[in-house]
Amino acid sequence: MKKKLIYEAVKKFNSLGHECNLEISDKLGMSELQVNQLHYLKIIDRTDDMTFGKFAEILKVTKPSVTEIVNKLIKLNVVKKKQCTWDKRIFYIKLTEKGRNIARLPFLAEQKVVDIIAGVLDDEEIDTFIKIIKKL
Amino acid sequence: MKKKLIYEAVKKFNSLGHECNLEISDKLGMSELQVNQLHYLKIIDRTDDMTFGKFAEILKVTKPSVTEIVNKLIKLNVVKKKQCTWDKRIFYIKLTEKGRNIARLPFLAEQKVVDIIAGVLDDEEIDTFIKIIKKL
DNA sequence: AAACGTTAGTTTTAATTGAACTAATATAAA
DNA sequence: TTTATATTAGTTCAATTAAAACTAACGTTT
Numbered sequence: 353m354k355k356k357l358i359y360e361a362v363k364k365f366n367s368l369g370h371e372c373n374l375e376i377s378d379k380l381g382m383s384e385l386q387v388n389q390l391h392y393l394k395i396i397d398r399t400d401d402m403t404f405g406k407f408a409e410i411l412k413v414t415k416p417s418v419t420e421i422v423n424k425l426i427k428l429n430v431v432k433k434k435q436c437t438w439d440k441r442i443f444y445i446k447l448t449e450k451g452r453n454i455a456r457l458p459f460l461a462e463q464k465v466v467d468i469i470a471g472v473l474d475d476e477e478i479d480t481f482i483k484i485i486k487k488l
Numbered sequence: 489m490k491k492k493l494i495y496e497a498v499k500k501f502n503s504l505g506h507e508c509n510l511e512i513s514d515k516l517g518m519s520e521l522q523v524n525q526l527h528y529l530k531i532i533d534r535t536d537d538m539t540f541g542k543f544a545e546i547l548k549v550t551k552p553s554v555t556e557i558v559n560k561l562i563k564l565n566v567v568k569k570k571q572c573t574w575d576k577r578i579f580y581i582k583l584t585e586k587g588r589n590i591a592r593l594p595f596l597a598e599q600k601v602v603d604i605i606a607g608v609l610d611d612e613e614i615d616t617f618i619k620i621i622k623k624l
Numbered sequence: 625a626a627a628c629g630t631t632a633g634t635t636t637t638a639a640t641t642g643a644a645c646t647a648a649t650a651t652a653a654a
Numbered sequence: 655t656t657t658a659t660a661t662t663a664g665t666t667c668a669a670t671t672a673a674a675a676c677t678a679a680c681g682t683t684t
Contacts, residue, residue, distance in 0.1 A: 358605050358606055360672085365501065366594075391524075420639080440648055466491055467491075487613070577682070579629070
């Protein structure tokens with residue numbers, strides 16, 4: 353049956369993605385982070401001007417908990433505090449370069465897959481590939 | 489640049505996989521399980537005749553801990569005990585249907601993607617798709 | 625007696641919290 | 655303008671809670 357062959361192709365494509373994922377996450381030293389911490393980074397990444405209070409609300413925990421959580425993330429070099437210029441009580445929680453890369457790992461991995469595709473296929477194959485995927 | 493289009497295609501294909509993943513994991517009620525428990529299921533799935541002692545060795549914990557771990561998995565309906573026929577001291581740890589499905593979610597999701605591909609593309613497109621993926 | 629798993633109770637560890645605290649700001653009366 | 659008062663943002667710290675794993679003792683089967 354044809355499905356067997358399709359399955360092999362799907363599996364191969366996914367494996368390619370997984371390998372890129374693994375390679376990048378290794379390079380970023382991502383294995384030191386817990387699943388929760390990864391989740392935190394994503395929330396911080398997509399929230400403008402994240403403060404401790406805002407973060408506490410989002411996570412539905414108290415502010416001391418946020419202090420604890422953020423301190424751990426700072427120790428891991430994935431987050432930094434940035435004091436607000438006009439109100440010095442306020443500290444923004446910002447991702448470091450490392451933190452941002454980790455938060456956007458799926459995107460980076462996809463980029464890598466794109467590079468592989470662009471490097472291996474010729475122009476006509478690329479057009480065909482894009483056209484076929486578009487139909488799904 | 490062509491990469492933009494390739495990226496869109498890669499992203500779309502991955503999204504398709506993620507959606508299938510999500511749909512199945514929802515249907516299986518997988519969100520009740522912790523990450524560790526998912527890990528346990530995978531270990532149980534790939535180990536023949538898993539006993540409490542063997543599981544304790546693999547996880548490098550004591551047998552009472554395994555008892556507790558397994559009891560929790562039983563409560564979640566993903567695992568069951570099966571007494572050995574010829575030696576009634578021994579209990580095997582077996583996945584339930586639900587547990588097996590959860591352990592093999594990535595496979596199931598890939599199957600679903602395959603079905604979608606088989607349903608949408610015609611024979612020629614499928615051949616092309618397979619041929620292109622093979623080159624990666 | 626030895627092997628397999630369970631039960632009961634303890635230890636350990638991490639996460640969370642409430643309460644008190646510092647620092648910065650806002651408000652408004654003197 | 656200055657000064658007193660209250661409020662807000664985040665921190666520190668001690669205490670609690672909850673989960674995970676352990677030891678020791680036990681029942682059952684071989």
